[in-house]
Amino acid sequence: MPRKRITDADCKTAYDMREAGETWKAIAEAIGCAESKAKACYHKHEAKLDKEQYAKNDGRPTKYSRDMSDRICDMLSRGKTIDQIAAMDDMPVQATIYDWKRDHAEFSEAIARARVDQTWAWAEQILTIADDIQQDVARNEDGTVRLNDKGQPVYIKEMPQRTKLRIETRQWIMERVNRGDFGNRQQMDVHHHFADKDDAEILHELRTAAEAAGLSPDDVTALLSGEQAIH
Numbered sequence: 001m002p003r004k005r006i007t008d009a010d011c012k013t014a015y016d017m018r019e020a021g022e023t024w025k026a027i028a029e030a031i032g033c034a035e036s037k038a039k040a041c042y043h044k045h046e047a048k049l050d051k052e053q054y055a056k057n058d059g060r061p062t063k064y065s066r067d068m069s070d071r072i073c074d075m076l077s078r079g080k081t082i083d084q085i086a087a088m089d090d091m092p093v094q095a096t097i098y099d100w101k102r103d104h105a106e107f108s109e110a111i112a113r114a115r116v117d118q119t120w121a122w123a124e125q126i127l128t129i130a131d132d133i134q135q136d137v138a139r140n141e142d143g144t145v146r147l148n149d150k151g152q153p154v155y156i157k158e159m160p161q162r163t164k165l166r167i168e169t170r171q172w173i174m175e176r177v178n179r180g181d182f183g184n185r186q187q188m189d190v191h192h193h194f195a196d197k198d199d200a201e202i203l204h205e206l207r208t209a210a211e212a213a214g215l216s217p218d219d220v221t222a223l224l225s226g227e228q229a230i231h
Contacts, residue, residue, distance in 0.1 A: 006033060006041055011048075014041035061092045064100045069107045072097065076114035079121030119178040122170040129166055136160065 010031040017027045028038040050063060061068055072092075075085050086094040101108045129135075138146040138154040146154045174182040 006031070006037065008045075008048075011041040011045040014038050015045035015049075018042050060096065061090075062096055064104055064107070068092065069100070069104075069110060073110045073114040076111065077117035077121065079118055079125060115177050119174040119182060122174055123182075126167050126170055129163055135163065 010033075013031055014027050017030060018024075022030075024035045024038055027042070028035045031038060031041065033041075072085055076082070082094060082097055085091050086097060092100070101111055136155050138156050140146050148154050171182070
């Protein structure tokens with residue numbers, strides 16, 4: 001009996017069935033070949049898709065690897081953003097990085113750890129941004145500092161606000177990604193204040209604070225339930 005000639009359509013069927021959770025036996029029966037041939041069909045179509053995706057992404061990496069994961073996380077931990085990394089010619093596009101993060105738990109966990117290190121890198125950046133007054137002065141076409149009629153440097157009016165925005169944007173993210181080191185200190189102090197106290201001690205302090213504020217028990221109950229705002 002002559003062997004069945006496997007077509008590209010058979011390979012696509014094998015790929016689609018396997019991705020849908022079908023067994024190799026069921027796939028082999030569907031396309032009329034041995035299980036080993038069905039596996040070969042699957043991998044052939046997988047390679048074709050990888051090639052198409054690679055071309056679509058201008059030759060950027062599309063297949064997940066531990067080496068690429070380590071490189072991305074290393075750059076994140078040194079302060080670069082996903083957007084900056086994805087802009088590099090030899091790095092995956094942004095969508096690919098997020099696909100890997102969703103599909104590979106170890107990559108997602110590694111990124112989470114790198115994000116914490118990233119906040120410390122940004123803390124260093126904040127010092128550099130705050131200390132770099134060179135960005136605040138206007139410059140001539142040849143790069144020299146522009147001077148006014150009195151021979152004093154001309155400052156760009158918008159730069160202090162721009163510098164403030166750059167610093168505060170980093171701080172906002174740092175507080176949320178790394179609360180342990182950069183979170184709201186007042187909230188942390190309240191947490192630690194009550195951490196070692198039992199319920200009776202906490203209740204006593206709350207009652208004392210409420211009385212000092214002129215609040216009745218009903219007022220406290222309403223506040224805790226969210227029914228009343230503090231004025």
